[in-house]
Amino acid sequence: xxxxxxxxxxxxxxxxxxxxxxxxxxxxxxxxxxxxxxxxxxxxxxxxxxxxxxxxxxxxxxxxxxxxxxxxxxxxxxxxxxxxxxxxxxxxxxx
Numbered sequence: 001x002x003x004x005x006x007x008x009x010x011x012x013x014x015x016x017x018x019x020x021x022x023x024x025x026x027x028x029x030x031x032x033x034x035x036x037x038x039x040x041x042x043x044x045x046x047x048x049x050x051x052x053x054x055x056x057x058x059x060x061x062x063x064x065x066x067x068x069x070x071x072x073x074x075x076x077x078x079x080x081x082x083x084x085x086x087x088x089x090x091x092x093x094x095x
Contacts, residue, residue, distance in 0.1 A: 020044070053082050 007026035018040040
């Protein structure tokens with residue numbers, strides 16, 4: 001696991017940090033005014049929705065299986081279930 005990189009370290013490396021802007025954040029208007037930042041935050045929200053669903057509906061707060069292979073299988077089944085639920089919501093209803 002890699003350690004978290006601070007906003008200052010990103011800027012020192014000439015990398016634009018795309019993290020959430022909170023009240024006491026080092027992210028300023030200089031960063032948020034660009035279209036790329038807005039798109040990045042939209043993509044982040046979509047990814048976070050999946051993890052939120054897996055933790056609440058899919059029961060992913062705690063691993064229930066022993067071993068990497070079983071937990072990987074559980075995660076694949078849970079995300080496949082999420083995809084099916086999402087697919088149902090995207091499919092138009094024919095009357």
